[in-house]
Amino acid sequence: MDTNAKPTAAKRTIGVATPDPVLAVEDLTMYYATRAGDVRAVDGVSFAVQRGESVGLVGESGCGKSSIAMALLKLLPENARLIRGKILLNGADLAPLSDDEMREHRWNHIAMVFQAAMNALNPVYRVGDQIIEALDAHIRSTPEISMERVRELFDLVSLDPGFIPRYPHEYSGGMKQRAGIAMALACEPDLLIADEPTTALDVIVQDRILKELRKVQEALYMSLIYISHDMAVIAEVSHTVGVMYAGRIVEWGETVDVFHRPIHPYTQTLMSAFPSVTGPKHELGMLSGEPPNLLTPPPGCRFHPRCPYATDVCRSEEPPIVRSGSHWAACWHPLDGAAA
Amino acid sequence: MAGYLLRRTVQILLTLFVFLTIVFFLVSAQPGDITRLYSMDPSLPPETRANLQELFGVNEPLWKQYLVHLKNTLTGNFGVSFSLYPRTVGDVILERLPRTLVLFATATVISFYLGFALGKIIAWRRGGWVEYTSTLGGVSLYTVFTPWFGLMMIWLFAFKAGWLPIGKFLDPVVWRDAPTDSNTIFNLMLATVAGVTVVVFAVAVATKKKRLAAAPLLQAGAITVATAAVVGVWLASGVGHLAFDLVKHMILPVATLTLISFAGTMLLTRNSMLEVIREDHVMVARAKGLPEKVVRDKHVARNALLPVVTSFVFSLAFAIDGGVIIESVFSWPGMGQTLVSATVSEDLPLAVGAFVFVGIFVLVAHLAADVLYAYLDPRVRYR
Ligand SMILES: Nc1ncnc2c1ncn2[C@@H]1O[C@H](COP(=O)(O)OP(=O)(O)O)[C@@H](O)[C@H]1O
Ligand code: SF4
Ligand SMILES: [Mg+2]
Numbered sequence: 001m002d003t004n005a006k007p008t009a010a011k012r013t014i015g016v017a018t019p020d021p022v023l024a025v026e027d028l029t030m031y032y033a034t035r036a037g038d039v040r041a042v043d044g045v046s047f048a049v050q051r052g053e054s055v056g057l058v059g060e061s062g063c064g065k066s067s068i069a070m071a072l073l074k075l076l077p078e079n080a081r082l083i084r085g086k087i088l089l090n091g092a093d094l095a096p097l098s099d100d101e102m103r104e105h106r107w108n109h110i111a112m113v114f115q116a117a118m119n120a121l122n123p124v125y126r127v128g129d130q131i132i133e134a135l136d137a138h139i140r141s142t143p144e145i146s147m148e149r150v151r152e153l154f155d156l157v158s159l160d161p162g163f164i165p166r167y168p169h170e171y172s173g174g175m176k177q178r179a180g181i182a183m184a185l186a187c188e189p190d191l192l193i194a195d196e197p198t199t200a201l202d203v204i205v206q207d208r209i210l211k212e213l214r215k216v217q218e219a220l221y222m223s224l225i226y227i228s229h230d231m232a233v234i235a236e237v238s239h240t241v242g243v244m245y246a247g248r249i250v251e252w253g254e255t256v257d258v259f260h261r262p263i264h265p266y267t268q269t270l271m272s273a274f275p276s277v278t279g280p281k282h283e284l285g286m287l288s289g290e291p292p293n294l295l296t297p298p299p300g301c302r303f304h305p306r307c308p309y310a311t312d313v314c315r316s317e318e319p320p321i322v323r324s325g326s327h328w329a330a331c332w333h334p335l336d337g338a339a340a
Numbered sequence: 341m342a343g344y345l346l347r348r349t350v351q352i353l354l355t356l357f358v359f360l361t362i363v364f365f366l367v368s369a370q371p372g373d374i375t376r377l378y379s380m381d382p383s384l385p386p387e388t389r390a391n392l393q394e395l396f397g398v399n400e401p402l403w404k405q406y407l408v409h410l411k412n413t414l415t416g417n418f419g420v421s422f423s424l425y426p427r428t429v430g431d432v433i434l435e436r437l438p439r440t441l442v443l444f445a446t447a448t449v450i451s452f453y454l455g456f457a458l459g460k461i462i463a464w465r466r467g468g469w470v471e472y473t474s475t476l477g478g479v480s481l482y483t484v485f486t487p488w489f490g491l492m493m494i495w496l497f498a499f500k501a502g503w504l505p506i507g508k509f510l511d512p513v514v515w516r517d518a519p520t521d522s523n524t525i526f527n528l529m530l531a532t533v534a535g536v537t538v539v540v541f542a543v544a545v546a547t548k549k550k551r552l553a554a555a556p557l558l559q560a561g562a563i564t565v566a567t568a569a570v571v572g573v574w575l576a577s578g579v580g581h582l583a584f585d586l587v588k589h590m591i592l593p594v595a596t597l598t599l600i601s602f603a604g605t606m607l608l609t610r611n612s613m614l615e616v617i618r619e620d621h622v623m624v625a626r627a628k629g630l631p632e633k634v635v636r637d638k639h640v641a642r643n644a645l646l647p648v649v650t651s652f653v654f655s656l657a658f659a660i661d662g663g664v665i666i667e668s669v670f671s672w673p674g675m676g677q678t679l680v681s682a683t684v685s686e687d688l689p690l691a692v693g694a695f696v697f698v699g700i701f702v703l704v705a706h707l708a709a710d711v712l713y714a715y716l717d718p719r720v721r722y723r
Contacts, residue, residue, distance in 0.1 A: 075626055099632075106629035118620035122639055124646075124718055134628040167718040183628075 021048040021088070022190045022223045023072070023110075028085035030071045039294045041067040043247040045085070049191065052221040054214070056238030056255065058231055058270065060291050064247040065227045069193045072225075073110055074102050090190065108138040111189035113213075116177045117200035121168035127179050128164035134186045153182040156219075157212055174205035181213060188220065195227045210236055231270055235259055243267045246292040246302040253327020261336050263322065264329035266303045301332065309333045341714055341721045348710045352703050359699045364409045367692060368402060418693035423685040429693035432678065435523055437697060438530060439509065440674035443590065444663055447597035452652065455602040459609025459648075460641050463617070478603030486600055486662055490669035493596045504592050507671040514585045525582050532574070536566045593670040600662060604655055605648060612644035619643070646717055653709040656702055675701075 028045045031038040041064040049055050057065050070076060072087055074094060087094040089109055094102065114120040121130060131153060132146045141149075147164075154161045157178040168176060177197060184192055194213060198206035214237050217224045226237045234241055234255065241258050243251040243266065251264040262268045292302050301319045304310040311333065319330045375392045384392075393399050397408065412418065418429035458478070462471040481489070498506040505511060510522050518525075543562035547555035574580040616622060617640055625639040660676075667676035675694055682690035714720045 073627055075623060103629040103631065106627055108629060112624075112627050114620065114624060118624075120620055120624045122621040122625070122643065124642055124716070133630070137629050137631075169719050 020051045022051050022053075022090060023049040023225075024086070024088040025068075025072070026086040026088070028068070028071060028087065029083040030067060030076070030085075031081050031083055032067075032077070033079045033081060034295075037295050040247050040297060041080075041294055042071055043297075045247075045249055047242055047249060047252060049223045049225060051190070051223055052218075053240060054217055054224040054226065054238045056234035056241040057225060057227045057244055058234045058241060059229065059244030060270075061229050062291055062294075063244045064294070065229075065244055066195055067247075068244075069112065069195045069225070069227060072191075072193065073106055073112060074099070075106075104138070107134055107184075107189065108187045109189055110191045110193065111184040111187065113177070113180050113184045113192065113194040113197045115196045115199055116173055116180075116209075119168075120180050121171075121176060123168050126165050126167055127171065131179075131183045131186050134183055138187045149186070150182075153185055156185065156216055157182045173201055174209060177201060177205075177209055178212065181209070181216070185216060185220070185222075189222065191223045191225065192217065193225045193227070196229070197226075198233065199228070199230075206233075213237065231259070231273075243270065246297055247294055248302065248330070250303065250331070251327060251329040253325070257324075257326045261324070263324045263327065263334040263336050264331050265307050265309050265333075265335065267329070268335060269306075301330075344714055344720055345711065348707060352707050356700065356703055359703075360410060360413055360696065361406075363692060363695050363699070364406055367688065368405070413696055418696070419689040421682075421687055421690040423682065423687040423690065429689050432690060433675070433693055433697050436674050436678050437701075438523075438527060439672065440663065440667070440676060441701070442526075442530060443593055443597065443667070443672060443674060444659070446590070447594045447601065448659065450594070451598040451602035452605050454598065455605025456609050456641075456645070456648065458602070459606040460613060460636065460644075462606070463610045463613030463640075463644075464636050474606065478606050481599050482601070482603035484600065486665045487669055489600060490593075490596050490666055493592055493599075494670070497592060505589050507589075507592075507669075509586070509589055509671075509673050510582075511585050511589070515582065518579070518582055520579065520582075522582070522586065525579055526586055529583055529586065532570055536570055539566050589672075593666050593672050596670070597662060597666050601655075601659060605652065608648050608651055609641075609644060612647045613640055616640045616643045646713070649709060649713050649716060653706055653713075656705050656709070660698060660702060 025048070026046050028042055029040075030042040031040055033039075043064075045064075045068060047055070057068065059065055067080075071080075071082065072094075074082070074087075074097070076082070082095060085095060089105060094105060097105075121127060125133075128147070128150050131150050132143075135141065135146050135149060150164055151161050154164060159175060159178050159182065163171065163175065163179075168179075171179060180197070184194075197213065198209050201209065210233065213224070213226075216222070217237075224237070226234065228234050238255050240253065241255045242249045243258070243264065245266050251258060251262065251267045258267060259271065262271060290305075292298060292305070298305055298315075300316045301307070301310070301314040304314040307314065314332050317332075319332045321328050321330055322334045324334065324336055375389070375396050375398055397405060400408075416430055418433070421427050421429050421432055424432055455478075458470075458474045462468075462474060465471070494506055497504050515522060540559070540563050544559050547558045574583055622635065622639055625635045630639075663674075664676035664679060666672070667674045668680055671677070675698055679691065679694040679698065681687075682694055
């Protein structure tokens, strides 16, 4: 078990005060305005992340994981609107802040590692300078101290310091991602969000980067939100996991519990789609059907068109929150005998 | 970098060779020959006619003439001008090339800077009045009939307002008792500008390398001091009023050339900015908590600059057209006007010489832009 596992972990649920949350998200709702109507990418999401805790967000592509990440930094595209909700960072709400006021929190308190496939580094500047730029934006120091810090960071993510003055195109994919992690750690953020950071990398590099990320997260006692569609990866890095479906969190709890005794049918379906987590291969057939259209999400439980246990009540009424051990889920007919 | 530049240089030399060849065969394809001008004279005895033909070498086979043409061009020997006899073509060009260079360089730099700055702004704040006025104005100027616009500028600022001279290179009244000729002054002015540029650039590079906090202050200081020194020296030199006269004559053609060409850069910059804004590293720059202005200038504009520079290189050749027209409209005695008057007066050596030099000028500008591009894009620089 992780050193981060605190006895209080079991109590972590919607709206319940937790001892030392770095981040508490309450009823976060964000829509994208499109010509066809509002895309309800994040719809009433609540969760908390403790100091030093590693949280995984998992769900099919398009369920709103990246939208949550960007909403936390309030880095929204022009057509996105924060409808309601609170983003409490160390107790202070970020939601009402202006872009200018947000700037001091970005990277300084919440930093992000982007997808490896993204060109997160500016091609015309040296990698070292791009890290120094992030440092300079938040911390007063001299060029010598900044450079020393960059060397430290390169060391931390096992990058050759000889590459500090090199340009991004001279880096391999894995190295770029390490540099991205080093850059994200520059200001020692309270919370690091990693949005599918290894998805585009080959398996061996992916594994190394993952280990690296876990190592620094533990060493710096930093909170981490790790986003992935891959259950196996989440199982490896996260102590706590949130399962997302159609803009909502449908199950939340300690990773071991959630993965061994899922109580939401969707979690179970996901588990069987990634057999490596639990062992022998199951039928993948269960994850059939279209992921929901976020323009007009199904009424009641959003999973009901694909759920083998769906009944009439699922189709008309919002499911209640049910708990079992360390975790909770939103479902009318929870597996494993969880109770509301 | 070295490989890239070497490759580009070789390409440009090849282009130059093709260009020289085309110029030669275009000229040879004209009906009649160079001696026709003289040999049409009925009073000319046939021996003299034959002598002339011998002299000009038009009886030689074409390939031999071609080789002579190549050899002469490469050794800078363009012969003697007919219309400005007995001045050599080289001499005439040496006098006029700097004037064109200055006109062009100034207008190009200003219009590029203006276009880039405006393009940056209208890409960032879309839909504002700045966008509408500059797009409408820019496109109108870009598509306007150049001679008409030049004449309108003269009519407005020289004729109606009387602020600026109507055309030409200098005012003879001012220069009547001048101790030196206009070219000396002009070249001195050129040298001064080059000197100031070098100083300012050196300061900018030095302060940037050291990452000094006071860099902007130092740069502004350097510019101020250099400008003040230059103005002081020119005023004290006793020929300051002559230099001022030349500057006055330059303003209108430079302004016209700038106005008709900045919109190209502006619209390109705007589009390029809108492309780059969508790139991932821009989002990362925002996520890093950088101020909007830094995101815009350092991250978006800096990358948007690359394609703008590339197509700017291609537009250089078209700028020559505008330059020829502008020089004619403003009676600016540069290469463009020389080219036109040499053609009209059938001054073949001068026309060929001017042609070749305009070609070389464009090719050199290309090479300069390539160097600039390589400097701007590390992916090219380190390869
Ligand atoms: N700028 C946008 N405008 C409209 N819809 C968007 C925009 N960005 C994302 N979406 C939609 O929002 C939903 C959630 O997307 P995203 O957060 O990227 O999901 P994930 O990261 O889980 O794959 C998807 O249906 C996507 O199509
Ligand atoms: S609420 Fe009903 S439809 Fe939704 S997951 Fe539970 S059983 Fe399935
Ligand atoms: Mg995503």
